[in-house]
Amino acid sequence: METISLRRMAKNQRGTITAVRVAGDLGRRIRDMGLVTGTVITVQGRAPLNDPVALRIRGNTLTLRNNEADFIEVEVEN
Amino acid sequence: MNKLTMALAGNPNAGKTTLFNALTGARQHVGNYPGVTVERKEGAYQRGDFNAVVVDLPGTYSLTAYSEEEVVARDFLANEKPAVVINIVDAANLERNLYLTCQLLELKIPLVVALNMMDVASDRGMEIDVENLSAFLGVPVLPIVARSGKGLDELMAAAQEMAEGRLSPPDPAKVRISYGDDVDQALLTMTRLIRDQGLLKGKYPSRWIAVKIIENDEALIKEVNEDSLELGIRLLQEADIVAAHLMKTFDTYPEAVIADHRYGFIKGILKRGIITHRYDENRLYTSDKIDRVLTNRFAGPLIMLAVLYSIYQITFSFSTLPVAGVEAVFGWIGGLVEANLGDGPLKSMLVSGVIGGVGGVLGFVPLIMLMFFCIAILEDSGYLARVAFMMDRVFRMFGLHGSSVMAFIVSGGIAGGCAVPGVMATRTLRSPKERMATLLTVPFMNCGAKVPILALLIGAFFAQHQAFYMFGFTILSWIVALVAAKLLRLTVLRGEPTPFVMELPPYRFPTFNGLMIHTWERTWQYIKKAGTVILAISILLWAMMTYPGLSPEKEAVFVQERDRIATLYEVGNETGDKLLQEVDNQQEGAVLRNSFAGRIGVGMEKVTWLSGFEWRTNIALLGGFAAKEVIISTLGTAYSMGETDPEDAGSLGDRLAADSAWSPLVAMSALIFMLFYAPCFVTVVCIAREAGSWNWAFFSIIYSTTIAFILSTGVYQVGRILGF
Ligand SMILES: Nc1nc2c(ncn2[C@@H]2O[C@H](COP(=O)(O)OP(=O)(O)OP(=O)(O)O)[C@@H](O)[C@H]2O)c(=O)[nH]1
Ligand SMILES: [Mg+2]
DSSP states (O other): OEEEEGGGOOTTOEEEEEEEOOOHHHHHHHHHTTOOTTOEEEEEEEOTTSOSEEEEETTEEEEEOHHHHTTEEEEEOO | OOOEEEEEEESTTSSHHHHHHHHHOOOOOOOSSSOOOOSOEEEEEEETTEEEEEEEOOOOSOSSOOSHHHHHHHHHHHHSOOSEEEEEEEGGGHHHHHHHHHHHHHTTOOEEEEEEOHHHHHHTTEEEOHHHHHHHHTSOEEEOBTTTTBTHHHHHHHHHHHHTTOSOOOOTTTTOOOOOHHHHHHHHHHHHHHHHHTTTTTTSOHHHHHHHHHTTOHHHHHHHHHHOHHHHHHHHHHHHHHHHHHHHHHSOOHHHHHHHHHHHHHHHHHHTTTEEESSOTTOOOHHHHHHHHHTOTTHHHHHHHHHHHHHHHHHHHHHHHHHHHHHHHHHHHHHHHHHHSOSSHHHHIIIIIIIIIIHHHHTTHHHHHHHHHHHHHHHHHTHHHHHHHHHHHHHHHTTOOTTHHHHHHHTTTTSSOOHHHHHHHGGGOOSHHHHHHHHHHGGGSOOTTHHHHHHHHHHHHOGGGHHHHHHHHHHHHHHHHHHHHHHHHHTTTOOOOOOOOEEEOOOOOOOHHHHHHHHHHHHHHHHHHIIIIIHHHHHHHHHHHHSSOOOHHHHHHHHHHHHHHHHHSOTTOHHHHHHHHHHHHHHHHHHHHHSHHHHHHHHHHHHHGGGTOOHHHHHHHHHHHHOTHHHHHHHHHHTTOSSOOTTOOHHHHHHHHHOTTOOHHHHHHHHHHHHHSSOOHHHHHHHHHHHTSHHHHHHHHHHHHHHHHHHHHHHHHHHHHTTO
16 A cells, blocks of 8 residues: 555556645635545546546546646555 | 526536426527536426426536636525525436535525436446435435436425425434534534624524635635624634644644545445445446547547547538528529619619628528537537547647637637637636637637638639648647737736646437537527628628719719720620620729728728738728628629629639739738638627627737738738748
8 A cells, every 4th residue: 555646646546535635726626526535536547648637436537637636645556 | 476486506517407498498508518507597487386487507516616607506595595496416426416415405495306317327237215315315305317307297396395385494403414523613613603693694504604614615704704804703713723723633624624524424325225336336337438449548639630520521511512502592582683673772782782791691501500510419428528638738738728629619620610609618618817818819710701711812822732721721720829828828818727627427429409409509699690790791891882982074984985885896795795894893993992991991001011912902801800701702892803702712713813912922911811810790799798898809809910910911021022
């Protein structure tokens, strides 16, 4: 087990969110969309220029940019 | 009797508008991407002898509003106190959707939950225990399929009962969400303060206010301070204490704690056997499999290009015949008028002004319809959201947003669109600055009206490399638009990029009805504009190019010339007819030069000589401001060709190629100017409406004309130095 930032996750890698370190509008948006501590996510893929990233979360797809993903810490299995 | 209000609230893309249309028979816009509805819409609903007003609200993920249209939803719920709120919940995305439901429950408004998309859920092998969910939430929960109308009766029966007060609103004791010891403690203190002083009484429940203050909801805090600044400060102090404590002990924010607990509450409910998955929960759904290909890093962009290109292909190849048909009809009407009316101003106005102007625009209706139909398919299937996803990075480099892409494509990004719907498509953009930047640059695209201009001038001057030039000008328009956007974002529209946290909805089969509504709705707007604005401008332009006419002495010169030819040749002699035609053309030219428009054109030469344009071109450019289609018909008139059909401009091309005022260099400079100068009048009106002020519309005219002038002058002058 190891904690990394969401940006560094590889395609098809799975992990559990351990922290969302951002307040204000962006933080609220991220959390409203369901990215909260304890949520299991899988990286579904990245856009052609490597950004944004598409996540599978609870059977649905969410996308966000790398600089937004930086605020999200994920625990992944090695 | 005062009608009861029923509000439809829920997450974006949950199916609110679909339900609204089903209930009221309205034909509001439905699309498979989040954020289609941006303003509230009302409709009448009747069920037996029960009458109500149904209000469709923009989607919102949370009651702490994030973007402008979310504020609309929240304000409506808080201020207008609907008799019942029908919370539309996407059954296939239950956990996320219930997040808003939790907040609605805390708001203690009369609530009925409509569990929509039950068909999708069961396709995915999910079974939902509706009765137990209802018991845990303490409100009625009714399964529906809004698209087919299944379950609507039961839903509306429950909603009516709730609206008439025969069912009790949510029981606060039942749904009190615990936010952890620290927050709960603070909430207790704050709630007591709020209740004792009657802060915002009757508007919001006390505990809800306390929660929002701890969540740092700016809009609500402002409202609180307006009611009682003293208490507001006191409450914020309490909130700061918990915030500091949480940061110290748990290294986290209060709003994070609250969100975590809300999701915890939902998970707690769902865990108790509410959802059963028939298949493996992590199985890829059809939609995910499609995405593996369509948004693949390598295949994705290629497929996107192919899709966009085929739209272009389809619209142009399938619309050639109908467009010719419509034009034939106008030609026939024109012929009738020509034959049956005596010569005079009325006839001239009808033929050149009304039929020529409006007919030219209406001729494009079949093309526009087909294009909108193709775009509707992209929109309803969910592909559009993927295009935004793939293009976001590129657009962000230029200060735009992934969601700007569609506006560009609608406006003619692949050549052959229209900036009017393009400008309207910018509504999906959340940030006002990014939206303005998109709004101001989409008119640079090659809309359907610019395509014939390109075809004409490229055909006349660069005939050997037509495809190459066509492609080159398309690329050029993208470059100019993106660079202009970047410049705007660095100057008048400076600001941070906005987040791109967006959901990609599952692919869905578009419904026939939905496609028809989209296509017709947009086409009708286009037709309406042709019948109003374009009609008025065509008549105005006709008048400006006709009056004040020639002085009697000058007129006499032409009459003499005709008489002279008549004496030389018999009636019906070919050479004689040709010469007579030539005299008519010359007379038209003289009338034009002496007309108001002609004088303006000559006056403009003082500036436009820099770009190489002479007065007749200037008139066409003036006309093109009304509608770009007018450029060709005006050039036709101005270069003594009489009536010129915009579609069949070959002979006009020959004329221009032979005219001493034109050269390949002038054509190049003129093309650049025509592609980039002021958006047409209809677009400008739309920009004013969408931007909310005429200042931006004027700005748009001035800055794009400036860019066009600088570019064309640069090309012309450098070209001359290089000896072209
Ligand atoms: N399969 C299925 N699709 C549905 C159902 N209800 C709506 N849809 C589709 O879901 C998509 C979104 O529907 P809308 O009615 O536009 O959603 P909305 O909640 O108004 O969305 P916003 O205006 O963006 O907030 C459309 O593609 C609909 O055709 C349903 O019951 N089943
Ligand atoms: Mg809607």
